[in-house]
Amino acid sequence: MSKRKPDRSFGHVLREARVAKGFSLRKFAQMIGVSPTYLSQVEQENVDPPTADRVQTIAELLGENVDEWTALAGRLTEDLPDIIRSSPTEVPDLLRAVRGLTPEQLRTLTAQAEQLQKQGKSREK
Amino acid sequence: MSKRKPDRSFGHVLREARVAKGFSLRKFAQMIGVSPTYLSQVEQENVDPPTADRVQTIAELLGENVDEWTALAGRLTEDLPDIIRSSPTEVPDLLRAVRGLTPEQLRTLTAQAEQLQKQGKSREK
DNA sequence: GCGCGCGTTCACTAAACAATTAACAGTATG
DNA sequence: CATACTGTTAATTGTTTAGTGAACGCGCGC
Numbered sequence: 001m002s003k004r005k006p007d008r009s010f011g012h013v014l015r016e017a018r019v020a021k022g023f024s025l026r027k028f029a030q031m032i033g034v035s036p037t038y039l040s041q042v043e044q045e046n047v048d049p050p051t052a053d054r055v056q057t058i059a060e061l062l063g064e065n066v067d068e069w070t071a072l073a074g075r076l077t078e079d080l081p082d083i084i085r086s087s088p089t090e091v092p093d094l095l096r097a098v099r100g101l102t103p104e105q106l107r108t109l110t111a112q113a114e115q116l117q118k119q120g121k122s123r124e125k
Numbered sequence: 126m127s128k129r130k131p132d133r134s135f136g137h138v139l140r141e142a143r144v145a146k147g148f149s150l151r152k153f154a155q156m157i158g159v160s161p162t163y164l165s166q167v168e169q170e171n172v173d174p175p176t177a178d179r180v181q182t183i184a185e186l187l188g189e190n191v192d193e194w195t196a197l198a199g200r201l202t203e204d205l206p207d208i209i210r211s212s213p214t215e216v217p218d219l220l221r222a223v224r225g226l227t228p229e230q231l232r233t234l235t236a237q238a239e240q241l242q243k244q245g246k247s248r249e250k
Numbered sequence: 251g252c253g254c255g256c257g258t259t260c261a262c263t264a265a266a267c268a269a270t271t272a273a274c275a276g277t278a279t280g
Numbered sequence: 281c282a283t284a285c286t287g288t289t290a291a292t293t294g295t296t297t298a299g300t301g302a303a304c305g306c307g308c309g310c
Contacts, residue, residue, distance in 0.1 A: 024285085024286070024287090025286075034269070036287080036288095037289085040289090041288085067213055067217040067218075071213030074210075076209060077217055081201055083220045083221065087226075087228055088193045091231065094231055094234055094238065095208045101241055106212055106218075109219055109241070110219045116230045117225070160301075165257060175298075
């Protein structure tokens with residue numbers, strides 16, 4: 001009947017990071033432009049995490065990785081959907097092909113993508 | 126300098142495809158589980174496109190590409206967000222790295238991802 | 251000219267989402 | 281004890297989303 005581990009959930013890591021930075025709930029709420037009440041509820045996970053753009057400002061203010069925190073919040077960083085839609089079938093296919101790859105493998109692939117960018121640049125015009 | 130066809134919009138292509146298949150509005154509405162009213166409005170773009178899952182059943186029923194139609198609807202195919210969140214920083218980094226690549230380059234990358242999958246498979250156990 | 255199926259228009263709504271206000275209890279400081 | 285913080289709770293709010301139902305006008309067959 002014991003409660004699950006204080007999880008690596010959005011609310012939990014937010015409280016940890018905020019306190020570690022020495023911001024009071026009220027002060028930090030003001031910094032990010034929400035009510036103290038709401039921030040309290042978010043940290044306790046009584047409500048869903050804020051919107052992607054607010055998560056972004058939170059992460060920035062606390063010096064945390066925006067993508068990581070946005071994922072913790074169950075959201076998608078705002079620039080990604082448009083990237084996907086820019087090649088509506090190829091990018092989804094790529095994503096499904098990379099499912100399950102290790103972080104290292106993903107970085108390898110990212111490096112290869114950057115190589116392709118250079119090839120493209122040199123060839124155009 | 127004639128006007129481009131911007132009518133590669135969701136509502137427009139839906140109407141075309143539906144009519145091409147010989148389905149009446151009422152009948153097709155019933156097939157996908159919405160009111161004729163709503164389908165009419167969607168096709169005329171008086172309202173936003175339906176949710177991703179409904180777009181998926183529509184595309185399937187009409188024999189169209191689900192990812193492509195989902196993008197047309199301004200939505201994201203439902204399996205993608207979880208793939209992204211499975212490696213919360215690496216996948217977004219990869220996506221930003223592939224922004225602007227041509228479809229061919231994207232397919233090359235997808236093939237490389239599949240190679241990496243095989244390597245992973247053979248090494249585990 | 252009656253019923254039938256066609257697509258359309260108007261008005262409305264249930265639920266979800268993102269957040270607020272007001273009031274509260276505990277702790278520490280002067 | 282007063283006041284000034286801390287975080288918490290309950291109730292409620294405004295907005296957006298994703299639709300629905302009733303009624304309308306049009307043309308077709310009989």
